[in-house]
Amino acid sequence: MTNKVLILVGTKKGAFVLESDAARKSWELRGPYCETWPMNHVIADPATGTILAGGGSEWFGPAVWKSDDLGTTWTHSSAGLAYPEGETPIKAVWSLAKSGASLYAGVDPAGLFRSDDGGETWSHLGGLRNHPSRPHWNPGGAGLILHSLLPHPEDDKRLWVGISAAGVFHTADGGETWETRNRGTRADFMPEDQRYPEFGQCVHCLVMAPGMPDRLYQQNHCGMYRSDDGGRQWTSIEAGLPSSFGFPAAAHPRDPSTLYLLPLNGDSAGRYVPDGKAAVWRTRDGGETWEDLRDGLPQGNTYFGVLRQAMATDRLEPAGVYFGTSTGSLYASADEGDSWTCVAQHLPTVLSVETMVVEA
């Protein structure tokens, strides 16, 4: 039986937790946590109930914070979260993912680390930075960040990562060797005859379809895409959407053909919701068709954006959908996106949203 539902919010000034019961009608906000450090990604380990928060302080550098009591008390560590002396130091942790007993962290500048002791100590998986494309990786607007981490749910040697702006990479050997997985995704910012390179695409967010690990969805700087073969080939699914630009994507907890996006008005048009009206866009057929979900969302004079890790679903039935804005508002839907409620406002800029369902 579901006891409570938590929304885990990473912001520019600390982590926050919102808590509700299974009805998800009223929410109680707690925080700020993590000494108000910028927290790029706050996740839950559903097996243990541990909350993990990855970020970096301008003063004190990168760290992964951890709470075993749903946010009341925290510890932090960056032991081993380091490149060799002389290399550009790690600025911040950008993404976290649990895979079996291991925890992965993606960092800025882009690289991948693994912890086998719950985030106390970290080891660099150097294979990614040894990829021949590495000298040619260029940073996106937020830096050279490894922001998307998708472990295969059944094969702990397989993992996909998304790097801005290097593209999607896949390993089948636990991180020793990597392959680019960008065929079919555009790089509109390149000269006309170089817009489908092997790597260098500006992937914004990568998510996996539930129960279909080789079905991936991607929101890119230049389009929205689906792959049904683990990223070897991507197909555009942007027809029917109001723009080709956005940051977040959120998969449904059970239906591999349902996806949520939040398109923005374009990379040089302010990066707001289109026409000053907020909408989440949902597909139920893998991106063939889209519907805009607006009930309860502001429909005028609205100039927020939603960042790449700031939208999520929960695993309840019907699924909850959540997103946080650049202006510090948090919206929640308890009916798969059909209707929305603002559950927090005046937070710092929201950088990430994840959920945890706690059983009684």
Next chain:
Amino acid sequence: MAEDPASRPVVVKLPAALVRLFPEATRQVEIPASVATVGDAIDALDRRWPGMRDRICDTTPCIRRHMNVFVRGERSDLETRLEPGDEMVVLTAISGG
């Protein structure tokens, strides 16, 4: 018997925002005079409160861009020599947004 000046400890002062990250830490700590440099003193802090070095220094290795360490009133680096009785002041620099 008069105190031997060569044995006077280095006094390290730490900023509140750093001390809050380490529950056992204190704002002021004495480090044995045997430490030769600022880097050695930070290593001594790290032995006392594991992880503190990473909060003050990056892996270049350098003092972090938005941290400052002052010795004898001068901004210092990891190689700055320490003398017995020195005061080493760690400060958070202007940063943020």
